[in-house]
Amino acid sequence: MAIKMYEVQPDYMTTPGKILRDTIRSKNLTQEQAAENLGTSAKNLSNIINNKVSITPEMALKLEYVLETPASFWNNLAKNYQEYNESKKQDETISKEKEWLKKINYADLANKGFVPKTRKQQEKLKNLLKFFGYPTFKIMQTSMDNDKLLAGAYRISTNQGTINKYALKAWIQAGNLKANKINTDPFSRTALKKVVPQLRELNLQNDPQTFIPSMQKILSTAGVAVVFVPEVKGSRISGLTRWLPSNSTAVIELSLRYKTNDHLWFTFFHEIAHLLLHQRQPFFSMTKVYDEDPKESEADNWAANELIPRKQWDQFISDNQFDEKNIIAFANQIKIHPGIVVGRLQKEQLLSFKSHYNKLKVHYKWTI
Incomplete structure (x- = not known):
């Protein structure tokens, strides 16, 4: 032996x-x-x-x-x-499926902790099958070809180029594995609407190690599992809202693609908007170059105004004084992080994206 x-x-x-x-x-x-x-x-x-x-x-x-x-x-x-x-x-x-190592960036998945690190091709192929949950790559390919969730994403163009379907598949699978470990109550729009103010309060916390567990706990009472999964190279995705097969739990998956708090909180509230405003269907958050779906615009507006109420925002920008002191004062007044105010000013082209006020944002870094 x-x-x-x-x-x-x-x-x-x-x-x-x-x-x-x-x-x-x-x-x-x-x-x-x-x-x-x-x-x-x-x-x-x-x-x-x-x-x-x-x-x-x-x-x-x-x-x-x-x-x-x-x-x-x-x-x-x-x-x-x-x-x-x-x-x-x-x-x-x-051993005959080595071409899959050209389709999937194994090193990237290993660096993110999705699969074990190894130099042996045979072990890489086995690890990929176990990670994706298929006995053969032929079955996996057939499943991907018939996957309606992935099909919707493939039709999206982005400012950074075409989406790598295998990278997106890996990112979604990593999210599924995390979401399946979260216990939630059955989904309820009423319950979700009630906890929105609690979720907004978390934006003032800078440490993800603190606010993510709180976010997950709050959302679990409304039937939502929120998971953070680092972006897989080529997936070009910021967020995804979808439903687990049981259809009783919604999943919000976020990639922290841009790694600043203004992007994180806007994307997070954008995904919540889909759950509150729209039917049960998947929604991808990407940098798109085609005309926005009306539902995406609705989600954008809801997220922006839930984070920074429209009435206060209009009054703030009417003064046209966007120096550091006024930004911080306004943020304190409405109990929002100054970095999120800077992000909205930039989104509405009232500040340059290269503004030195970017220093007011919180920058995140993935630790695996």
Whole structure:
């Protein structure tokens, strides 16, 4: 037996058939005598010895009586050998799928902690299948081709270029794995609407280690699982709102693509808007170059005005005094972070995106 780490890996140079043959000989029996004692034909026993026929539970029990070796030994031997053969077949199939390592950026997924780091191609392919949850890449490709969620994203163009469908698939899968670990109540628009003020209060907290757990706890009472997953290279995504297969839990997945608090909170409230205002369908948040869907504009307006109420905003910009002192004073007045005020001024082209007031924003960094 060869032992690797904590996993025992059998050496199947010695097959169940060979062990059976050696055991028969150790009892000073011929194959013909053993077959007669077992109540089977010599041909059937020969097929078992030559590994052409598996040892059945019935035969294992007979072997226990004739050869004085526990039936459990023979059953486990047969089971392990069958698993070994299937694993070998799987390895042979996977070894022919190396082109998938060109489709999927394994190093990027490994650096983000989605899959184990390794240099071996075979291990990479196995790790990818386990991560995505498929036994073969052929089945995975068929599933992707029929996935309505992904199909909607592929039709979107972005300012940064075409979306890599495999990168997006990986980002979504990482979010699914996280969301499935969050326990929530059944989704309720009424409950979600009630907790919006609590969620808005969290914008004043700078540390994600503090506000993310609070955000998740609050939203779980409304049937929403919120997860943060670093952007996979090529996915070009900021956020996604969707439903788990049970359809009783909504998922908000955020990538922190732009890594500043104004983008984070606007995208977060944009996704909440979809849950409050629109039907149960997926919504992607990306930098788009096509005409906005009216639902996206509705979500934008709701998010902007929920974070910074329109009446106060109009009064603030009418003064046209956007220095640091006034920005901070206005932010304190409406209990919003100054960085979010700066972000809205930039979005409405009242401040340059290169403004030195960017220093008022909170900048986040992913730690894996």
